[in-house]
Amino acid sequence: MPDLLLLLPDFALIALGYLICRYTALDRPVWDSAERLVYYLLFPCLLFQAIVRNPIRPAEIVSLGGVGLAVVGTGIVLAYALGRAPGVDPMTHASGAQTAFRFNSYVALALSERLAGAPGVAWQALLMAVCVPVCNVAAVWPLARQGGQGYLKELARNPLILATLSGLACNLAGVRLPELAGTTLSRIGAAALPLGLMAVGAGLRFGALREAPWLAAGLMSIRHLVLPVVGIALVLWLQLPPAQQAVIVAFAAMPTAASAYVLAARMGGNGAYVAGLVTVSTLLAMVGLPAALLALGWLR
Template identity: 65%
Template sequence: MLTHALLLLPDFLLIVVGFLVCRHTALDREVWSAAERLVYWLLFPVLLFGSIVRTPLAPAATISLATGGVAVVAIGIGLTVLMRRWPGIDALRLASGAQVAFRFNSYVALALAERLGGAPGVAWIALLIALCVPLCNLGAVWSLARHGGHDTRRELLRNPLIIATVTGLIANQAGLVLPDPVQTTLSRIGSAALPLGLMAVGAGLQFGGLQQAPKLAASLLAIRHLVLPAVALGLGLLLGLPTGQAQILLAFSALPTASSCYVLAARMGGDGPYVAGLVTASTLLGMFSVPLAMIAFAALHGH
């Protein structure tokens, strides 16, 4: 349990670093606002495109696992849609934070999959990432565009995360092989996305942000760290997944939310500080939800 929990500690510490640097050095909010734009328009898209292009995908061989992953994300999106009917709900705050309930941290996912399942585990989680990132981004952008006064279709078509994911999938299925210098360049650009993105989360953090709507925050985090793992545990049994795939699906469902949630909310006119608080809380909760999910899995499968 300690090993899985410590896997998330560097992400949380990067958020703390961003918070301290923004508030106690000359690198203030103006600097980090520019950093957010860099992450959103260049670093994250390059990371997504490069990762998908170089990942071997075999969806036909893992159709049940793919079905389970898409179902987990779809249920998360559906639950946030139902929350709009709550009396007195702040529509823009819900639109900003809804993505936290169904998006996931891809970097932690890949590292965790390697620990749990070795090379096959990495291949399985890569498939889930490739299938679910477009769905997650569509859900997040649609929600924010709808409530932020944007043209939803236009925002979806021009969103850099969606463009990068779709073009990456097309290039992957077309068998595109990038020359080594190009791959190296993309890899180096993409490798800057995680630390800068997480520090941008910390720079935008306001600890009082979640106090504005604590019940909404608790509900969104409960979906991410309690409801979806329970759903994944049931789907593993219902779909008859092999033990290794069922474990990967459960780990996938218990992950902390994506660090880019804050960047997306901030760049699309959402409640950035509130989402920053949710991302930080989710990263901290993930240090417990992932190990606890693995303990539940071991108990259910008798090992």
């Protein structure tokens, strides 16, 4: 199946969420509650279960995890650097910086299975286990600093960080969940993917980007141009297996995290601006992600 068609089911759910929110009685208040449900319960369960059920091999931590950290680390450094540009509003930057290096785990998990089957999910779970804590710490830090909130307190109660670290600790300790608990978590987590993708569509907005268009252009250039190039260069340089190369490059070219604007709004940031960035990132990825995979295949 062509790479573009691999993405269509996921982006169809995003479009469906947009249409339902705009043209039915299930409007914004319904989706505000749905976003909180996904953010605080469904997605942490999905993240924890995905990490626990796929044993992490030390060699893969070094290769896959190292490449993933190099990709998101590049995004973090460049996104933070944009905050030093003249005329950039500190709160707007603090709210939007996360969109340059965070990634949409809903799409990542769905696509990794289509690209490489069950091993692809395991590799993506490893990337998430290593990179999600780093991304969330980097996302919370500027918002907590600008909002005058307790940084360590925000980290300690962030559901994505707690779920990821718990899953990673259980995985490395060799803990295996009882069948009943595993099945329950799997069913809860299964609801996160379709509902999370539809919630992204329900939150799509463009108008707020007029507040800082050049900052938005810089952040999106990092997310959809620089990071895919870094990912392609690293996997070719390290000569990883082709299936792993595809999963990592797809990871590097992901749209930004669907929960980015929820985090910004919850911490008193510019949620509308971040929602606009999520919108643009989602649309850019529809072209950029297949293009990155095609470029990888051409360069092999």
